[in-house]
Amino acid sequence: MSLSKDLYSILMALARKKIISANWKMHITASQVLPYLTVFLSEMTVMEAVEVILIPPFTSLPKASEIVQATSHTRTLPLRLGAQNISSHEKGAFTGEIAAMMLCDLKVDCVLIGHSERRQLFGENNKIIHEKMMRAHDHHLSPILCVGETWDERSLGKEKKILEQQLREALCNLSRDQIARTIIAYEPVWAIGTGQTASLDQAEEMHSFIRGMISECSDETTAQHIRIQYGGSVTPLNAKEMLSGPNIDGALVGGASLDPHSFAEIVKHASNFST
């Protein structure tokens, strides 16, 4: 007996474990990592239904890695480590850059690629982003590919066109397995750090559009498995509603992740939606 497409989508939405990521951006020094994680982990009980990704700045990665590994055999909360950026080059004379193998050496297993702050402030275009995607996959790092439109683009009705271009150019030439290992983060630029979260309807519409694009770039099974996080002014107050969307598989949290209590609260909200 074959399942109807709608029922299949509902079952897949239930099966996708929520991922909550903390993008600390340029905050939290190496010596602040232990106090932060001591508080955060003390608030976590059994939560195997949620995945948490910590994304510290580079200088705090070694300390975070040490703690994640030291606690990995005791805790039940799956804790992963991510980096905020990666060089598109393998190695060599690239002063100030960080290579994929340097991240792997620290047991980092995912990396943000194409964050709007990298696109807007550091001139990263879709071509560079694609190169970084390939580099990450070469080293079996899971990319968290960030996509999203500006307010001007949305007011001109171009939000889907922008997302389509960002997704096509980042994902072209990737194998089905590589696409399946990618996490997508929909982060409308106008919602980042502004306190103006997208509405649940706006986010759902864009997440469902992204899933449709993944189906085109890969296939329907991959599209149903891939996890799509929402990012942009997520707080403990709005997380519950935002995470209730069937196509919203988690959150990429900036400002509210800097306080271990509020980040823990967001993770707890996510655990209520997971199986």
Ligand code: 13P
């Ligand atoms: P805020 O949660 O501070 O809006 O930042 C979102 C973000 O950019 C996460 O990557």
